[in-house]
Amino acid sequence: xxxxxxxxxxxxxxxxxxxxxxxxxxxxxxxxxxxxxxxxxxxxxxxxxxxxxxxxxxxxxxxxxxxxxxxxxxxxxxxxxxxxxxxxxxxxxxxxxxxxxxxxxxxxxxxxxxxxxxxxxxxxxxxxxxxxxxxxxxxxxxxxxxxxxxxxxxxxxxxxxxxxxxxxxxxxxxxxxxxxxxxxxxxxxxxxxxxxxxxxxxxxxxxxxx
Numbered sequence: 001x002x003x004x005x006x007x008x009x010x011x012x013x014x015x016x017x018x019x020x021x022x023x024x025x026x027x028x029x030x031x032x033x034x035x036x037x038x039x040x041x042x043x044x045x046x047x048x049x050x051x052x053x054x055x056x057x058x059x060x061x062x063x064x065x066x067x068x069x070x071x072x073x074x075x076x077x078x079x080x081x082x083x084x085x086x087x088x089x090x091x092x093x094x095x096x097x098x099x100x101x102x103x104x105x106x107x108x109x110x111x112x113x114x115x116x117x118x119x120x121x122x123x124x125x126x127x128x129x130x131x132x133x134x135x136x137x138x139x140x141x142x143x144x145x146x147x148x149x150x151x152x153x154x155x156x157x158x159x160x161x162x163x164x165x166x167x168x169x170x171x172x173x174x175x176x177x178x179x180x181x182x183x184x185x186x187x188x189x190x191x192x193x194x195x196x197x198x199x200x201x202x203x204x205x206x207x208x209x210x
Contacts (some may be wrong), residue, residue, distance in 0.1 A: 081125060157176070
């Protein structure tokens, strides 16, 4: 196993400009001996078009693009909401669900509820996340996580972002947006995926593995 301390600075680029996502990732990765940096801090001009057809393709697109731009190890993810009665939509297009330019999270939630109107309940759904880690001199590593739930009509909760306030998690008895950060890191799709990646990341910083 390559010891990352021998080949690169102990920095890990979190390939997202979403502040809510950054907050979650920083909390999840706080125990690792990396300096967590953002695109704005190291490569403000870099932008990636998420043109992939799958979560895996988009996660790898982002990870490879930011690694090429900075030379740093990169952790990137792609996440989507899949609603059964909509055939798995919005899925990989969750962040671009609304065709309107400049659409907000609220616009996307409104569109989702409009498409669900009149559909039989419950509106079973899941969040799915794929995390890609690209390290210099190493093959890309991929990890995933999912959480099952259902879509509700009334927005609930002040935490989170995106579709969180409409996503009810039976196992938690709350919507994703009603969960405090420590609770969200127990249940969320992104937390599961990142926790699956942590042993790999930790092994790269362990001198005993050099």
